[in-house]
Amino acid sequence: MENLHQNKSFWSKYVFSTDHKTIGTQYMIMGMIMAGVGGYLAYVFRYNLAFPGKSIPFYGMLGPQAYNAFVTIHGMIMVFWVGMPVLLSALGNYLIPIMIGSDDMAFPTVNMLSFWIFAVSALVLIASFFVPGGAFGGGWTMYPPFSAQGYVNHNPNFFTALFSGTSLLILAVALELVAMLMGGINFLVTTINKRAKGMTPWRIPVIIWFINIAAVIFMFSVGPLVAGAFMLLFDNVLGTGFYDPHRGGDPMLWEHLFWFFGHPEVYVLLLPSLGVLAEIVPVFSRKPLFAYKTVIYLALLSAFLSVLVWAHHQFVAGIDPRMATFFSIGTILISIPFAGIFLSYMATLWGGSIRMKLPMLWAIGFIGLFLVGGLTGLFLGSNTFDIYAHDTYFVVAHFHYTLFPDIFFGFFAAFYYWFPKFTGKELNAKLGKWHFWLTFIFFNGVFFLLFFNGLAGQHRRINDYSSFSLISREPYQTFEQIATVCAIGLMLSQFIFLYNFITSFRKGKKAVKNPWESTTLEWQSDSPPPHGNFNPYPEVHRGAYDYSLPEAKEDFTPQNVPNVN
């Protein structure tokens, strides 16, 4: 195995690589670049919200069309081109083979193809800014008929309709979903078939379980959306009328297809991050994960419930009022497994011997922020209060309080935790603390006050509130300005991270094999792990969380240790 992979050219080693760690890195770097793009878009429209009509530094004047496009693509990027590649693909690729004690993915070439399709999808997305008319500006939900007017507007020029911002966005999303689907299949097959000897299902670390459950949710829900997306594309370029009532269609069909995927997608993003916490919290508490099996059963339950809640995005869309109660109950029920998972993490802390190292700091910050996001979900899950709060800044603040900790705190926790393993270098802990505290404080500065803007009736996706007497008054405009200043601070804080990443990678102190004293298999390999990961291959003798076993002398017993004494 080892010999096969030596003497590779630069191209086959770093670009068209089939090594799961390299592909994981590619996904991570790509996600970070796209996060930069998404962050820049957010900076531009947030600046506009705080100082409407002013020229924006590093951009210029922002018109209403560009504003709409920026808001739309910001959302798209952060969900599909940051959250998905970083949490699902990067973590899945890095961790699945090495944590189950295998050399690589089941289908390394499919894995490579998955990344390159993803890269093309990102290019198609960026390209949509530069076609005539600019990028699509109808919200990331792409509700037709607004998103289905290509054929009418460009009639009958097929190519103009195809190379419009709307069509390119649909294509980019479809390609991205294809890439993720290939990755997801790979994850499942790898986990099922390539486990090390003794790695029985109930010994698999929670993060591997969760990434696989996320992949299953994704596969169950993505089919209708891809079909729906192609129908939307046909509406745009071929003049079909699936969603346009003037041509016999119904826009509500898209709302159902979109949210049937769109809501489970939230859990696809959430589960890998929760898996990260499940690895970090026990290690830094020196205690087994509280109720390991129950946590996995709860995640399976949430996977089942995740396809029963989608219409809570449509409470005011004109669905049958009796139907709303059903989805309200579904929404209530799905809060239970996730509350259970978080409570298990919190219970793991009790009675531990807690080391507040950097990964733990991010994990605790994640739980704290998600608490706000989860509990504000109570207001929105109530269909009656949603009549008022729907499409206001209350919703905006709510989902940023869930998705920001999920995507960014989850990623940073994972990054600070596994960086020594995959690079063989240590990060600068002091810079890491600055990075954490600035990110934590600025994030709250951006979104906490916006809850109040939402309750005051401020609706979303408006580039200029001067027409609305309820909003264009104090203190709400000041809140917008505080949010913008904090957003700029939040983005600048990430340069600390980049600096730390680059300098530690180049000149950091050499990391030891198992710096956090963890039990899972990746820490039993070298840092960084060689191509093929293990030599010899490990045999698993115990569960993933044997910390502080009473009969053991050390307070951690790695999975490949046969006998404690």
Add this chain to the structure above:
Amino acid sequence: MTIFPENVSTYGQEIDNLFWLILVFAAIAFFISLFVLLYPLIKYSSKNGKRAEYITGEKRKHYKWITYALVALLLSDFVILYVEHDTWGNIESVPAISKNDVHVGIIARQWNWIFVYPGPDGVLGTRDDVVIDSMNSSLHVPINANVIFELRSTDVIHSFFLANARLKQDALPGRTVMRWFNITKPGKYDISCTQICGILHSKMRNYVLAETPEQYKHFTDSLYNANKVVTSSK
């Protein structure tokens, strides 16, 4: 500074009350959870030098606390659901039209709200309907009367949001949705569109002008006199 804009509708107070009820539950859950999260960071810090206890969480005496918490969460959720249920039915189902009610049509179009008044016969959808399609014309309604409206859209999805009445409803092309409100205080209230609908989405604003019954009668009389030439909305 108040949290919500002034409530002027009959059912708005119920929505505000629901907010405070959920806030009580959420605040209790928040502070308890925060304690459970942060207290062990001090109490069980490794700096105390004590070895961690080996607790797998599979014994009843350990996991019972999580069970209690989840049951409490589920119960408070269902209390919320029970309390809100009547309000939901009240807002979402349209009362039968009686003589004192006003029946109007609201049509959303990129980028304004078009109002349809029923004409002298008081019935919408007849030949004497009056269509007002102007950026400068608000929706006149009498106070203390049920205003029942048929909401439609001619082009893309819009959403009718009357924050002071706590009412929001999407307008989907191809559908007619019936909703109602009853405003109790004269005044001029923002109507905004809350579903992104294109380049002038930010300018898609109009007003509901709530008037005393006398003022309203005066308005409709002059409107119908000016429209002696019969217009049709259909």
